[in-house]
Amino acid sequence: MSILMKIIEDKRKDLKHMGYSHGVEIPEKRRVPIVSVKQNPLIICEIKRTSPSKGTIKADIDPVKQAEKYIKKGARAVSVLTEKRYFSGSLRDLMLIKNRFPNIPVLRKDFILKAEEVDISYRAGADAILLIASILSLKELYKIYRRARRYKMDVLFEVHSEEDIKKAYDIKPEIIGINSRNLEDFSIDLFNPLKLKKLINWKATTIFESGIKGCEDALFALSSGFHGLLIGEAVVKNPALIEDIVSIYKRPISNFWERLFKKDERPLVKICGITRTKDVHYLEKKGVDAMGFIFAPSPRMTNSNFLKNIGEINAVKVAVITPDSLSDKNLKKETEIIIEENLVDAVQLHGFPPSFRLSNKLLMPYYNALRVKGLNDIKNIALYNSQRVLIDAFDTHSAGGTGKSIPDEIIYESSKITPLWVAGGIGVNNIKTIIKRFKPELVDASSSLEKSPGIKDHSKLDNFFEEIKNAKATH
Known part of the structure; x- marks a missing residue:
């Protein structure tokens, strides 16, 4: 069984035994404003403690202090891993960050399988959700996508393959995240997003996901025609990197690749x-x-x-x-x-x-x-x-x-x-x-x-x- 399938299997078990909030107390009504993730510069920086591919990244991370570092360095949106078993995340992290920075858009990054999880995300304060095309049927994707848009939440529709692009074509999401990570074995291919991006034939904001280790990788993504970046491990370890990447946005960028x-x-x-x-x-x-x-x-x-x-x-x-x-x-x-x-x-x-x-x-x-x-x-x-x-x-x-x-x-x-x-x-x-x-x-x-x-x-x-x-x- 692949890493991805194991994560999904365990996620279904957790939903069954702990419910859609995963045991976290969620407000009955949303208490914070909705803010679009489509900011300028479009740099989304991630709160991540661990991952299956890297193991421990920063186990003792304080989510609010880390988010504050990101914002001060120039990030315009924060992504929060809320999956617990493999990424040591929690909806509590998301709520703490959004309550502290209500005008900063927060993306809930998780393996969302049910529309009811959108309800929880909205009440918890998420401004956007990650929707992974490869783990859901077209019918399931459409239902979850529509639920989020009814709340005026953004949806980062993540694709990894041509098959995923075919699913996206029927929905035509406004924001497409193309992941350079192979979810079967978690290897990285920075050219995969470039190849898949050519298949998107509708107007969409495109975000390059995974594999951004420094300025050169960021420049590669932007010169491949992407509008934004989702950056994880690199900024967890070195928030100062954000300033250097922001500086790239400020100069004319050739779309060479x-x-x-x-x-x-x-x-x-x-x-x-x-x-x-x-x-x-x-x-x-x-x-x-x-x-x-x-x-x-x-x-x-x-x-x-x-x-x-x-x-x-x-x-x-x-x-x-x-x-x-x-x-x-x-x-x-x-x-x-x-x-x-x-x-x-x-x-x-x-x-x-x-x-x-x-x-x-x-x-x-x-x-x-x-x-x-x-x-x-x-x-x-x-x-x-x-x-x-x-x-x-x-x-x-x-x-x-x-x-x-x-x-x-x-x-x-x-x-x-x-x-x-x-x-x-x-x-x-x-x-x-x-x-x-x-x-x-x-x-x-x-x-x-x-x-x-x-x-x-x-x-x-x-x-x-x-x-x-x-x-x-x-x-």
């Missing part, structure tokens, strides 16, 4: 080392997903003025930077300009160690690129904090654009660790084989599609995209 993953029909294609406007326009016509602009020592190096002249395009714009980009005075200035003025959608950190972090001043959507010499190097993929790692061929004299290919064995082993993003000697002659053999999520090409460094060959580009199309057709 959302735009990059808008299509599924073929591998994502990035063409790097672009230096001419005419190549930008041509690649736009070909439907390229990402364009790379180099801000590091290279014959393909460009500048901020070039990006300003390009303006808005359909493909995402990626600035490729190396350690030299931050150590050289002039390059550092250019790097700061393109990030601070939002001239690119993301940065590719090429050749940086796993321990490197962008400063808060330069923080924006990013991924790492690892130059691999041999099989031992691919172990470093797991050390990076970025959601994807591009592997590229190593060259002693150049960081990229060498035309060197990565041995098949290294590509294959890398694909076992993470969805494959691959560069290095990719061109017309081998792209079809690479797609069929390794099924990459993204391919990155540069020098093999040029007449000379930085000058793209349109005939080669035509053949390259035709080969991709043929590879998909025979896949």
